[in-house]
Amino acid sequence: MxxxxxxxxxxxxxxxxxxxxxxxxxxxxxxxxxxxxxxxxxxxxxxxxxxxxxxxxxxxxxxxxxxxxxxxxxxxxxxxxxxxxxxxxxxxxxxxxxxxxxxxxxxxxxxxxxxxxxxxxxxxxxxxxxxxxxxxxxxxxxxxxNKTYYKVDNVGALNTSEAEYAPFFFKDKLYFTTSRDAEKMHSANGTGFTNIYEYIFDNVEPFSGQAQPLSDKINTDGAHEASCIITKDGKTMIFARGNTGAKKGAKDVQLFKSVLEADGTWGEAEALKINDENAWNACPALSLDEKTLYFASNRDTDGALGNIDIYKATLDANGEWSNPVNVGAPINTRGNDMYPNVASDGTFYFSSDGHPSLGSLDIFFIKNEGGKLAIKNIGQPINTSYDDFGLVWKDSLNGYFTSNRVTDGAKGDDDIYAVKNTFWDRKAKYIVDGTAFGKSKKNPKAILPNALVYLLNCKGDTLKTAVADEQGNFNFELKPDSCYYLAAHSDKYFAMPKSEWTPITMKTVPLRNLEIGDNEIKKKAEVLLVKKERIVIVRNILYDYDKWNIRPDAAKELDTIVMLMNANPEINIELGSHTDERGSADYNRVLSQKRAQAAVDYIIAHGIDKSRIIAKGYGEDDPAIKAAKTEEEHQTNRRTTFKVLNHFSDEVEIQHQ
Structure with missing residues (x-):
């Protein structure tokens, strides 16, 4: 303590x-x-x-x-x-x-x-x-x-072998109490009388800076000064001061107030009227609206519950603090309850050895559970079996408190520790962990080393490429909850059409399910290529009767051809169009040539070099259904087929069916 x-x-x-x-x-x-x-x-x-x-x-x-x-x-x-x-x-x-x-x-x-x-x-x-x-x-x-998400560090640049405690953060300065450089020792415990210091961070290293005592209007000889707070406007300081006991009257510790003077220095301190001169009064804290002053006292009153209790006083219309009242249960206990603090989010923190603590003083907070106030131990690693007290928050994630623990880099006596809420300090990489396989008549699933693998978005745009290793393995980092596809290319294998791409989506893992720090979320996937000896079928490139314009359903399949040609840059293709058997043979040959050319023009317009494509109209020759009778059968005959012209010992055809 x-x-x-x-x-x-x-x-x-x-x-x-x-x-x-x-x-x-x-x-x-x-x-x-x-x-x-x-x-x-x-x-x-x-x-x-x-x-x-x-x-x-x-x-x-x-x-x-x-x-x-x-x-x-x-x-x-x-x-x-x-x-x-x-x-x-x-x-x-x-x-x-x-x-x-x-x-x-x-x-x-x-x-x-x-x-x-x-x-x-x-x-x-x-x-x-x-x-x-x-x-x-x-x-x-x-x-x-109870699993908590706090990281605790001794503020080593600030602490000494003497006592440092009661931190309070105001405008990038940390105010604290210390017995360092004390000229007089207290006979009760053999340590020096305490003064209030301010610590100015220099931002060279974490927590590094310069400590200096406040003026002699705050710090006095032969007395303890401790536990200061400052109002939001920076004009008023409230702190505790205790004398040696030699002076009659004020035998113990009292609360004092100092007002900032015009020259920017603190004025002479005066005792607050709410003090009980025969009791210990310390640990001041203000509510968010600064109309309520909380403090700890061992005064002997009818409402006292334990050794040291927390009290509150409210500001009246004349700017004076009202008679203090004990805040009562469930905060106060038969033990010691002290060091109140109201965080910026309104959470009330205090320290106690009367509630279920890990040892001596532990830090607690009040939580509203179903309309009832519940006292919660903030848990490890903030609390230990030693005294842990005086938690204040700099912002929603970072704060300071005091402990006399002998671990965690302790310098000796009471030390000030920095605490960080690391709940949000979690990062996740979403990785697709894939393997490339090849499919042929002889082997339906062979590992495919050195395949060029593509990560594509749902539009078919290539986002990233990777070369599989000798085991066919590859990986990509993805964004969660986004649509992706995997496709691949190899000299002896076809990159598959969009209808056979591997779809990939990885859902966001809730933050609470991640470990503190960096996380890798992996998903297994496979991508398949087909040996360039089979026929690849492209469906639904159809035409209206006596027309050659590209219908929307045909455009989707032509997009697949574009992807195939992008993924397989070595291939050249013939686009062959067919008509049904109605009309004259000469007319149908001209019509089919227009249809083939329309398909070629569409693909060229989407970035494929025209030298790689030949348009050929077959007219009514080679119908898919001979002697077609129904309109559906005629529609099937009005089609476009695709033929790869190079790089294969056996001709490979990509055709409509």
Whole structure:
């Protein structure tokens, strides 16, 4: 937890009568320091007492308690264990040992300690908290199994071995709290007093920049300043300030306000009227309309639910904050609930150790489920068994938070981490993974190496070409939900007509079904070529009676011939037209020549060199149906056939049927 929070419970001064043995003197001195909340000094003297042979149960327990009270719960865990093993009589040791075990991720051990305290404990409040913690541990399985899409990085250029926490982003500057360069140390935890800094990004590298403290009107000697926020207009800063406890009256942490002056500097800070001077008040946050101020406090009020609760105050007509009210359940618990923040989309975030958490403080958000408010743990990797708190969003995808974890590049103490929502950070390549085959009378499906493969759109336009490898394999990258065809060409094989192209369509894979990062979506396909020894049939190139114009249905088949000639650039073709047997032979020969020439002209107009095509009219010779009687039979005879004239030992004919 933050070093700012680590000195919040100041106990009264009491005198412990010194004992004569050396170990007892160390213990007595430690007890005096402990009761003055000088926990770090107390730890050192408890350890001296322990090394001199003083009661191991009491010494270890007090070391553990000193760590816990200065919010170093992970460090307390081994000392609670030793105290219990040594027979400590304090019944609360089991409850707090359970908390310590949970903070290091030992949920099974924590549950055992909570159950033990429920059986033997007498503190009604702690018994209820232990029962709640058992419920929380049961609920943790869903948190652990919940798939999230966050990527977490330590902001290494900003963090130091000292504490850095409570980030707030405003106009490309990151404001944060730190104990770096502190001249005075706090006796509670042995760390320096905190100040508020601003971090100006230089955009040279991710997160690189320059950190500098705010002016002495914000940062003061001998006090903690922390957790600042700034209004949208940039004119008002609200932050927390706590003194050493030496001053009478304001014994703890209060909220302050500073207004930007005409010269662009922050003015003298004044305490807000909503403070409870005998309580800890910190972690300010504003609603989107800036008419509600949220903050955390351990004030003793009728509505208080736990140790630290979240409160809110509203802005009245005079520009003053109203008397604060506890936001209540389901946000507040019997534990600590703090660090509220309202994101730009209206989502309310906060940190808590009272809701089902992975250890100590976890980050939660409120979700509306069917008209009811539900508290959701934001999950891993943002949350760990350590303290994770103070999440703020720079935009809809990028944010910052604080953690005292010891992994993920931790520099020491509290560190600031950058978080990115990677749900949208997914890319997919859609690839047709194909194989070219050849078909002949001897082998209906032979691998066809080195075939030239075409990717065509639905209009028949060539988009890409690829040469198959020795295994006949090829691939193309496609756009999803688009219509494509595959065709191919080889010296000894015909490229097939459009009616026999391989159609390809790949549907878009939903984003949620993709892995983070780059994905390849593949689809198997085959393309077939036919040995140039068979007749290729083209259908429906027909003519009206006594006419030679190209009908729309004939044009579609002529388009196929264009494709074939483009795909097979070495072939030359004869277009032979035929008539039915009605009319004179001479007339029909002239008519058929006009029909053949019309077909040739159409193909030339679509980009085929005229030297590759011959038009020949056969008249009524060689009818498809001899002695035709019906109009349908006459229609069949009025046709155009195609004959390949070169490159084959046996003549290959592409004809209408």
């Amino acid at each position: 933050t070093r700012f929070i680590k000195a919040i419970f100041i106990l009264g001064i009491a005198v412990f009568a010194a004992c004569t043995p050396k170990s007892a003197k160390y213990f007595a001195k430690a007890e005096e320091q402990y009761k003055q909340a000088e926990y770090q000094d107390a730890i050192e003297n408890y350890q001296q007492a322990l090394s001199e042979g003083y009661d191991p149960a009491q010494s270890n327990y007090k070391i553990a308690e000193s760590y816990r009270r200065s919010n170093r719960i992970q460090e307390a865990e081994p000392f609670y264990k030793k105290a219990i093993e040594a027979g400590i009589k304090d019944e609360e040791a089991h409850f707090f040992y359970g908390n310590a075990l949970k903070s290091v991720g030992n949920y099974e051990g924590a549950a055992a300690q909570y159950k033990q305290y429920i059986k033997t404990g007498s503190n009604f409040d702690l018994i209820n908290r232990a029962k709640k913690e058992l419920e929380n541990i049961t609920a943790l399985q869903a948190v652990v199994e």
